Amino acid sequence: MQSDSIPFCKDYLKKHASYPVTILLDELGLMSHSKFPSPDVLNELTSRYHKQWTGPVFKGQSQFSEDEQRYYETIISEDGVVPTREQSWHDLFNALIWLQFPKTKSLLNELHISDIEAYGVNPRTARRNRITHFDECGVVLAIEEPRPSGVESLEVFLQQLATHEWEQVFLANRGRWHAEVTPYVFGHANLEMMLNPFIGLTGKWLAVSVPQGFSELDKWQQRAVLDDAMSARISALDAFQVTPLLKPLPLLGVPLWHSPQDAKFYQNKDYFRPLRQGSKPTKQLPLWV
DSSP states (O other), X not given: OOGGGOOOOHHHHHHHSOHHHHHHHHHTTOTTOSSOOOHHHHHHHHHHHOSSOOSOEEEEXXXXXXXXXXXXXXXXXXXXXXXXXXXXXXXXXXXXHHHHOHHHHHHHHHHHHHHHHHHOSSSOOHHHHHHHHHHHHEEEEEEEOOOGGGHHHHHHHHHHHXXXXXXXXXXXXXXXXXXXXXXXXXXXXHHHHTTSXXXXXXXXXXXXXXXXXXXXXXXXXXXXXXXXHHHHHHHHTTTTTSSSOOEEEEGGGSTTSSSOOOHHHHTOTTTSOOOOTTOOOOTTOOSOO
């Protein structure tokens, strides 16, 4: 089903959507809405969840002049406004990522603008494609910095993730998830696809080190810490200039994000694909030096 035809309906979402979608909408008080959240509602959320909102304003696409020709990222940069299509799941989830991670979203906008100033809008550079890919399909793994004795074990876990040892990652190390490793869907296109999840649904992961005790913080404290850490991590990785960087993550394999998740599920090689021969290692590892 195309997302445009998916209703904003609590019963539908509870029945069909993946956990990251329902838990986010529920936490923000949107699941109880009887109609699609408007840009005004989204702007109200920024005031509710931020003492001082420094991000952009959400403006309905219908409110723009018909002769507006500026590029999307340019409008955000110049006007402090995010063009937001009404009744659009894609744009709703984009707004909700801004709400959670305004520093990182602002950084991505700055990277787009600097690239455009250097090379023009079209054609997109390879770097801008990588920025867009993360913006649309990124999954951030907030990994609590271990004590020295635990560094090797977590680095092995991340290497197993990078080399597609899926049963080790998702079954043998199941207890790490949502404890030492807290996953956040950053890509709004991923959230849109998780409205009606399907085998094959895949994101691109970025590991980010966060302080010990991260998993014990409340969700908004986690987001604030992760927003700072993610921005710093992207900058430290040369802002998507280095390659290869992002690696695939079968989203339905993440514990709690799908059901059932038994051993047979993870043996589906068409979804949990082995590492392609000759694949280069990611430049984001090791996480701790």
